[in-house]
Structure formats: C-alpha cells, structure tokens
Amino acid sequence: MDIKYETIKRSELEQLQLERLQVTINRVYRNVKFYRSLLDKANIAPEDITSLDDLKKIPFTTKESLIENQPYDMFALPLRDVVRLQSSSGTTREPIVVGYSRNDIEHWTELVARVLNSGGVNKDDVVQISFDYGLFTGAIGFHYGAEYIGATVIPSSRISAEKQINIMRNYRTTALVCTPTFALQLADIVKKSDISPAELSLRVALIGSEPWSEPVRLEIEEGLHILALDNYGLSEIIGPGVSCECQEKNGLHIAEDHFIAEVINPDTEELLPDGEVGELVLTTITKEAFPVIRYRTGDLTSLDRSKCICGRTLARMSRVAKRTDDLVIVQGVKIQPALIGQILTEIEGTEPHFRLRVDRSGAKDELEVRVEVSENIFFDEIRRMDALHEEIQKRLEEALGFFVRVKLVEPNSIQRLNDSE
C-alpha cells in the first residue's frame, strides 16, 4: 500500500488537492485555449479558485468538447513533451486521442500498482493480461503497473480463451487482468472441460473496462475459485488506476491524490451529496499532458468518504452499474441494462449475456431482449427452453411493466456484456 497517500488524513489530502488543483487550473488557463475561453466566458480568473469548493463554479467538460478539440487541442504540453498517445476505445462514439508526459506515465504506473496491490498482487505473482494491447489503455497500463511491482507479466492478448486457459495452467498464472465477459468465458470453459479450477494456480482476477454486476462476480468467483475484484478507469482521465476495490469489496477507492471526484444529477447538473447516485465527474490534478477539469464521465455511481476497514482513507465510489448514455428509454420508461442483467442472472440456467434492441417503427416502442442460453439447455430439451423463455418474459414484464419480446439465442453469439442498441 502507498501508505503516504492511500491512508492520508483528510485535512492533508485537501491541502494537497487544493495545491494541485490550483496548479492545474493555472496551467490549463495558460496552455489550453478551450479552458481559457471556458473560464473567461464564465468570468472566472484562475486565482478565483481559492478552495476545493470553488471548483463547482467551473463549467463541465463533456465528451463533445474533447471530440471537437481532436486531436491535440486539449493538450497542455507541446507534442514534443508527450511521450505516448493512447485513445479511448470508441465503443460508444468516436475515439478520443489522449497524451502522456513522462511524469504522467510514472503516475499512471504507480496508480495501477495500487490496483494490483489492493488485490493482494505482489512481486511473487504471475500476472496474465488478457486485455487487448494497442491504443486501448487497459493492457499497457496494467503491464507497466505489474512490471513496476516486480510481478511476472504474461501479455496474452489476442489469444483464444482456450489457449489462455492452457497458458494459465502451464505457466501457473496467479493473477488475471481481464474483462468480465472474458472471465465468464473462462469460467464457462472450465465448467465444460475436464480442467478443474484446482488445477489452476489462479487466485485473483482484476476485472474492468465494462460494467458488471454482483451476480456476475459470484459466477466468476465460483466458476474459477478465485477472488474477483473490480477496478475502474477511463482513458480520458488516465486509463486504469482511477479507482479500485480493496479486498473488502465495499466500493472502489478513488486515487484522490490525483483526481477530484464529484457526483452530479445528470439532468439538473446539481452537485449531489455523498451516498446519492448520480453521474461521476472527475478532475485530474496531476496530469501534465492531458488534464481535464470537471469531466462528465457518463458513469453512474455514488461516493462514500468514510474510512474503509482496509485502512485506506481515500473515498470510495460504488460500483458502476451503468452509464448515463446506456439508459434505454422504452415507452417513457428508463431501463437500466444492468437491471435486466441482474434479473436474467437470477433466473437459473441463464448466462448473463444479452442484448437489448428497441424497435421504434410502430406506434409503440418495443423492447426486444436477446438472451444467450447455456449450451446444455439449448441442445437438450425444447420444453425446458420454452419454460425458460416464458419465465424470462414474465420476470422482465413484471419488472418493467410492459410487453417485452424475448428471444433465446445460441451461446457465444453475443459479443459483449450489457451491450445495448
């Protein structure tokens, strides 16, 4: 644990945050045209930010602003001082290019080291990184962090799940870095094959980059006999390392010495008190190349500033169950894909892979839920499948209050978890 910062007293943290915030504001005002005009228009001088509370005077930065200023206009350093470019995955929209100075890379590495550390991973571990390397921040971020703590890194991206299991067994992987979808796939393979989880040395999975639910955690943990921990990050902020669960699984500790977190009501934009769920807004306070002020992440969470049993004093955010822009509105009802995921998982025998499709062609919007079923059910009995179909339909209609068309589809025919259209 980074004792100095992860267990810092709140008053000391606030001093540090204020200093770093003011430096960041001074720098973006001087170096980033977007922020200079944002502050000028709001009639705010950098020295008007005299307390952390004053941060709320500054207007938000949205994804749209980042897109408008592509590729380099949000950079606060000349390109020659930037040692790395990465980009957001662009699953929801256009990718956003982000840059890192040498110090940014160092900070990022230390932050990912904290993620590994809070999962109990240390220099004796063999860490298998199954994220895709490349522009995506997840793989390379974890790679640097794991090397930094002295662990043995296996960069096993772009390899089929079956082969990854072999690597895991043969090279005695103890820690896995992956998406929830992939962890479920592995659990599924283990279930179907003659490999027993006891044959694997795997102890912990550090899971991120997609929202996932408690039932999914249970399925992964039971399927692989491991501890599955959540971590959170986004490339616009830095990548993985923004926040992570400790082994208490009681919220994700935010690296508040590098980021200031706020939660707002996404509709009214007003600041919400701790404990209330709203959109997470993040301000980077140590980033040199790509600082962002009050960035609306689109992720829904709540904050808890009470001290954790693990000893860390850093605030915790609740697990991100969904994004603001994942809300599907059907017949005026806001539907959280994660809620559907939860219902599906509760129904025995259903893998939580599903896809939502809204048909808006008729007089009334219609919601179609495509659900993947596990293989044994699919091939065995038609009657059992019908019963399952009926049960899903009934449970969803109960929860949502309107007709839902349910389609059962073949296993592994849906790529991503909780994806919606």
Next chain:
Amino acid sequence: MIRIQSLSTFYGNIQALRGVSLHVDDGEIVTLLGANGAGKTSLLNTICGLVNSRSGTVNFGEKDITNTSPEKIVKLGISQVPEGRQLFSELSVKENLIMGAYQHYRKRKKEVYNHLEQIFHIFPILKERQEQQAGTLSGGEQQMLAIGRALMSRPKLLLLDEPSMGLAPKIVSEIFKIITDLREQQKTTILLVEQNAHVALKVADRGYILETGRIVLQGSSEELLENKEIKRAYLGRGYKEVWE
C-alpha cells in the same frame, strides 16, 4: 508544519501573489523556485508578517498565523534568512549571531551562549572569525553567518531566501551541504527559495514553481527535474536551445 492556502498579497495596486497554496511537512526540505519578480520573496515576507496578505490563510501547526507580526512569528519558531544576507556589517560575527537571539537575550543569557557554541560547532569558520567585523567576511562566510543568525532563535521552520545568490559554485555546494545537515542533525524543516533550480532540487524533497505570483508546477524533486518546462526555464542555456 506549515500550510498556506490561496494567499494573495498586494503592494499598493500591484498584485505580487495570486492565490498561492503550498505546504511543508515536518522534517521536509521544500523548494520554491521562480525567476526574478515571480513573487518568491513576497511569499516569505507574507509568511513572516513583513507584508500583510489581502486574502488566504497561513497555518503553522494548528495555529492560524495569517498576518501575525514578525516578532511573534519568530517567537512561534519561524526564522528567515533574508535575500542578500542583511548582516550588520559593522558588528562582529559574534554580535551578529547574538542579535539572532535578541528576544531571549535578557532573560536567558546563558542559554543563548550555549546555543552560540552549537552554532560555532556547525560553522567552525564563524568561531574562528567571531571577533571580526561581519562586513569583512567572504560571501560564503557571510551566508553562513546569516544562516547561523537565523538558527540562534532555534526555529522549527527555517526560511532561506536565495542562499546561493552571488556565490561561486564550490561555495554553493558547501552551503547546500550545510542545509541538508541541518535537516539531518537539527531536524529543522526548511523552505528554500531559489533561482538556482539545479542545486535546490538536489537537496529538496519537493518543489513548487512560482511564475508571476502563481504556482504553475509542483511535485517531487525527481518529477520536477524530469519536467521539460523546468529544464528549459531554469536549468540553463543548453536547455533553452531545445525549446526553440
């Protein structure tokens, strides 16, 4: 030890500090870097109560010492080594040192003389020259005397204003050796104001960069040494060529 939040100081209508925040923890050496006119001395003078701030707070330990008078500041345990030494050049070395403890001199004379011996222990050269007029000392010796005088009040926090100014490189490293020794041996916490970023970052744990009254960078000394802006702005001509 000391926490400064959003300090703004004016000389008439001219704003010298624009919302400066910084802190120094117990036992740390922290450096404040900046060019001429950036506001470095203004900050020290505001801490010491020589200039009043218009807004912002200074906390020393748990105590709010914003705009406290200089003599109270010294009593609380903050001592400044001013820019350009400001010695009493007509007085002897010993007399200069005793001036540093004038607050205790009447009541605790014995203690003051004991302490004088300790200062002579840290700076043997001052013992040798104790009867000499301060004005006849070399630049390096004068700087040592200025530091020694500040230490006579037994400060918890020592504020050093450009101790390297006007000294030859060899003497500068001697002075900085003494600064690190002070922290190691006397446990003195030090806020070091410098233009010479290179030497300052070598001895400091952390640093802040002040530009036109604003802090524009902060971080550990390693981070600041790694920062190319600092290299260009403060670490000499060779780096400036990299910039253009």
